[in-house]
Amino acid sequence: MITRRQLIKTGMAGSVVLLAAGFLASPQPDLPAASQGHLVFLQTGDAQIIRSLAPVMLGMAGLALEDIVRGVDVAIANLLPAVQQELRQLFDLLGNRWGRRWLAGVHSPWAQAAAIDLAAFLRRWQQSPLLLLRSGYQALHALINAAWFGNPASWTALGYQQPQQIMGLLP
Amino acid sequence: MSLPDPVAEGVASGWRVLDGAAQTQDLQLSCDVLIIGTGAGGGMTAEVLAEAGLDVLMVEEGALRTSRDFRLLEAKAYPELYQESASRKTADKAINILQGRTVGGSTTVNWTSAFRTPAETLNWWGERYGLKSLNPQTMAPWFDLAEARLGIADWQTDPNPNNSVLERGCQALGLKHGRIRRNVRGCWNLGYCGMGCATNAKQSMLVTTIPGALQHKAGLLTRARVERLLPAADGKSLLGAEGRLLAADGHSLNGQQFSIKARHVVLAAGAIGSPAILLRSQLGGAQVGKRTFLHPVVVSGAVMPQRIEAYNGAPQTVYSDHFMHTQPLDGPLGYKLEVPPVHPLLMGVTLSGFGAGSAGLMQQLPHLQVVLALLRDGFHPDSQGGQVRLRQDGSPELDYPLNDVLWDGVRRSWLTMAELQFAAGARQVQVLHEQADLQSSWKAARAQIMQLPLKPLLARVVSAHVMGGAAMSSQPEEGVVDEYGRHWQLRNLSVIDGSVFPTSIGANPQLSIYAFALRAAHHLRDALNS
Incomplete structure (x- = not known):
């Protein structure tokens, strides 16, 4: 586990950390995942990170994980190039085994990581003294929640539906 | 029966509309008046000038989406109609900004709340910034005109349950409150204003002044x-503007460029976009992009015993200005209480926490009631707002530091909201902060709120009102434009949008922008036609 002292050092060189991700060995996917369909932004390893984190982030089992991966991909594809670049750094960092182990504190590859370890990672970044790690958590939170709750498949469980008096009149 | 789409019909009937994405060659155009941006400022200006016989050309970065594109679907609406898919953020990512990016700008997606600029704000501008002719009396005719044009009137229908909770809470605590006027005609009371109005009831620029x-x-x-913008050789005027056409996806480049010559240029790209264009043109001046205000908003959620269905019904119909008046205008920040509509995607993204806790809250969505407090920034000496700057690629970014005077307002307004929600019968209340959880009594909620650390990206802060950055001033060195939006240095440039305000408005700003735009546009019309 990374120490607080290391974290602070990391934070002082916050952007260097993210930049360093680019210099470390290219992300090594923890699992050769199945075909990704037509993802625009997410690479194989990124998709696995989303697949692993989504059930823990959303607190739900039995999710349509491939829909969430696609939703995250579409959401990122619609962001500014400058923001996409930051997200690329985030995913590269998490996808790298050193980044996963030492910055995220997740010891097993994403596909095998236990829910309790994934939750601990999310909790640490959510509550981190470092703005940079909090913003990394918030990015994952926003992307995964947008991908799931923007999907009509999530609505029944919420008791939500669009107003019926107009839906039939739409083109 | 299907719903009419008068804007699409107008385009089919031969309106002069060019889609940049469809162009296969560079465009060279000319006009009397080039209007950059089609939101509240640009839309109002366009109609006034075109009706006067001037050759007007509007340029919009977003696409033309009309009512048939509005499907009450967040996942479709946010990428198509909002800046950065409704996830635009300040530089440290601590504030999420909702801003329109489509024909009609934010008016196409706003929640239809219409307030005149508060008299105390106008008077402050007179006293503090020497803008004496912008007082409530001289502005009244422009508010009248804007209200008449856009059907702004009292909303006769009962508030939806989400708004009723705010009203009941105010009554229980003895807080002054009122009903919100709205810019609608024949509203269906659906509650999907933020995804574009599918019935064309909202009197946005998209269906009023732009068609006009x-x-x-x-x-x-x-x-x-x-x-x-393209400066003339003398450095005292503009020749026009140039830019790039975007592809059908709305953000990548389609490879073609455009160049527009104009007698006069109106910058109406909003309070982030307009300063950004000035900065990219190296026509900055010391004040450009400075003092950009947001009405930073904090949020409190309540689980009510009864169904609220805050996704149904006119989104904002009740407000309280009680806490705008409990302190001096330039004292601790005042705040306005309103409610937001609660739809699944935006709620999922905005709720704090993760895992079983937030899942439990989301599963009670029909019972969720949400109050927001909008902080009045720009009056207290320590509330200097943010600064618009350019990233390396030229895209704008707003640096808006959250400081002690703001955090003080955040804590006070959380307390108010939690107390109010319990007073209105809430079963549980949670302010949106990463260390807050559901509390079952006002006493417990108060104890928790008092110890929450006030830090960016722990407290949820959002904004839908970007103002300032190209402020009006009575002296050239103190601002960017005069009281009519005329640029102090460039004789044929006007800024007519929310960026001209020297402080925040202290109320939802659309009607302020409309009224100031009408005033500036009539002045410009007379100058150009004389």
């Missing part, structure tokens, strides 16, 4: 991003 201008032979070029 197009009927008077104005032109509209969409999916066209202005890169820079």
